Amino acid sequence: MAAADQIKSLIKSFAEGDDSRFYATAMQIAASEARNGHHALAEELKNLIDKAKAGKSTPLGVVKSFPVSASQKELNDLLELVHPNEKLKGMVLIPELEKSLKRVLDEQKKLDVLRQNNLFPRKNLLFIGPPGCGKTMSARVLASELGLPLFIIRLDGLISRYMGESIAKLRLIFDSMRQFRAIYLFDEFDSIGTTRSQGNDVGEIKRVLNTFLLQIEKDDSSSLIIAATNYPESLDKALFRRFDDIIQFPLPDKEKIYQLYKKELSEFKLSKKFNLQKISQESVGLSYAEIHKICEDIIKDYLVYGASEVSEDRLILYAHQRKNPY
Incomplete structure (x- = not known):
């Protein structure tokens, strides 16, 4: 059966008239039923979703903002919604990298089993490597393989020159992770994850980093957090132990x-x-x-x-x- 969070999200999105969130949650439920072996039910749900979407004048793909209530409109400037369709088998990867990504997928697909044994799947990931080596693409693949939406955090909208405003925005993002299961990608993470010992750093960014460390430490959501950087040497050392897995993306041989x-x-x-x-x-x-x-x-x-x-x-x-x- 659908998880309680998914049912609550389904009802809430229906009440708010939020088609994008409603269909995404419904597809999550269908995918979950398929993984549990209820293939007939999953296919029936998928057909119902397709028929419902076909009857709408606005297709799902045109929704570009995060579905939120009136009190959280600020999230529209912070999160970019993406519906990827790339697959792991379509990527050219070194065996070690492919194995790391597959392990994340395998553990996420056994989420219920692990939780029944007081264990948790890998969900907080740090992607490290040069530009153009597949970090963002891998985030898209994980979202596609798990049937989850991908939200890319707009860091330019996150950092504010007003004291405390950036921290409030970051808390909104982490609140969203608990309310709506998805993959949340902090691309170019070094822009906020830079070491706190740098004397020329902006005070607000240091406060954002401290808040990120606190929030990721206590995060108990079912969402996946991915931070990607080209410059791991600039990251604060306290960040590395906060992630379940640090995955290297080398240049291709x-x-x-x-x-x-x-x-x-x-x-x-x-x-x-x-x-x-x-x-x-x-x-x-x-x-x-x-x-x-x-x-x-x-x-x-x-x-x-x-x-x-x-x-x-x-x-x-x-x-x-x-x-x-x-």
Whole structure:
């Protein structure tokens, strides 16, 4: 049966006329029933949801703000709602990273079993690694695989120059985590997680960090918190022990670059035109996102200028330009 929090959220969203929250919660219930082996009920719920959504003039995907009551309108400036559909099997990852993400998924899917034994699944995660190596994408994948919405915290809306205002906003976010199960992503977390010993830091940011440490310590919600940073060395040391798991996102090695080139270029049958082993060696040092951009560029060349303008040398040139942009 649906969890009490889900039922309360369903009723509350219905009373407030909040379609986005209502459908998201209903889908959570359907996914939960499927995991419990009630496949017929889950399918029936899904069909009812699809029919209900089809009868609405405003599709779910256009909702861009967080569904809140009148007293919490400020959350609209703090949280960006995303409905991802990426899957773990679609990512090119090193085995250790894939295993870490799968462990989070496996524990979350056994949430009830763990709680019955006074244990809790991994839910507070710190993602560390260079830009473009899959931190945000992995947050999207976790949300998609678990059937949960993803809320991206707008840090520019969180930090205020007025004393105490940022702290109040942060508490609103943590209150939302208890009211509505989802994945909450603090991207570029170093902007608020910077070490408190830095003398040139802004006092308000130090107070926000202290509040974050306190809130995450006492967080008892079913939501997942993900903090992502490119600069782990700048984080306050007290943060690391507050997370259930610290997951590293390294740059791809030659083999992973090769797999990504092969995957990205195979749809247009371009992979056979190139020596991907050679190209992969020339691309070592680039991120997953940069490899993806190179593939996009070569595919656009193919579509716009024709096959005669697509060559191995040109693809290597694009790789070198990415490695040395100046």
